[in-house]
């Protein structure tokens with residue numbers, strides 16, 4: 001997998017050129033969320049290190065930026081980006097090369113650390129997630145590294161809100177039978193009152209999750225919960241549409257790259273790469289025949305995911 005990927009359509013951010021700071025061969029994260037679309041985390045870590053060599057990331061940034069037709073550059077991907085200790089330096093590098101807003105999508109588990117807050121503060125928008133405000137639910141839903149306490153994460157987020165002048169779009173992933181319980185929602189609501197994010201995005205399980213039992217809430221349930229969180233809250237909408245021409249790159253490789261990062265629908269592929277449906281269908285059929293990818297049905301929708 002390449003370090004820079006996309007652009008991919010994002011429901012929150014428009015067209016996003018992604019930078020993945022995590023290793024290509026295994027998922028590295030502080031959590032093992034039951035709904036994770038990347039799959040299970042087999043080795044959780046809290047150590048900030050160099051999961052991808054800094055020189056490789058710098059080279060990828062220099063080769064890909066600036067770039068036209070994107071709304072944001074986002075540090076995201078197949079794990080937790082704050083686990084790379086040079087995150088702050090990479091944000092500086094992107095900002096020196098283009099004026100496109102920089103976003104970091106983080107699970108916020110290390111935000112009680114001053115060095116992590118210092119790095120995140122360089123971004124224009126930070127998208128932290130917080131799925132639970134009680135330790136019991138945090139452990140059930142996000143299956144954290146044993147060293148993590150949700151009260152410390154909330155304290156860290158509050159500190160970051162005080163220090164950071166940029167935008168915070170906080171994301172809550174709601175899973176049926178887990179954090180949709182009234183007491184859990186009330187605890188989250190109290191946390192939001194402390195954290196004062198600019199926006200609160202409510203999501204549910206849309207793509208195939210790490211655990212099949214992680215189920216989605218209905219649109220009506222999501223709307224009802226959004227009311228509880230006040231005017232800053234909204235339910236995440238569909239990704240943007242676009243009429244784009246495909247680049248000259250090898251399309252098959254680009255489709256495979258997309259699918260390796262997360263399960264995607266045919267529509268995701270056509271919109272993201274600007275392909276006609278017939279062309280995209282031919283490519284996925286070929287990748288299925290070669291056993292590179294497979295079809296998975298989730299919530300009545302067909303997704304394509306890596307064959308493993």
Ligand code: SF4
Nearest residue numbers: 029031033036079107
């Ligand atoms: S959903 Fe995000 S935070 Fe949770 S395990 Fe997957 S990559 Fe980590």
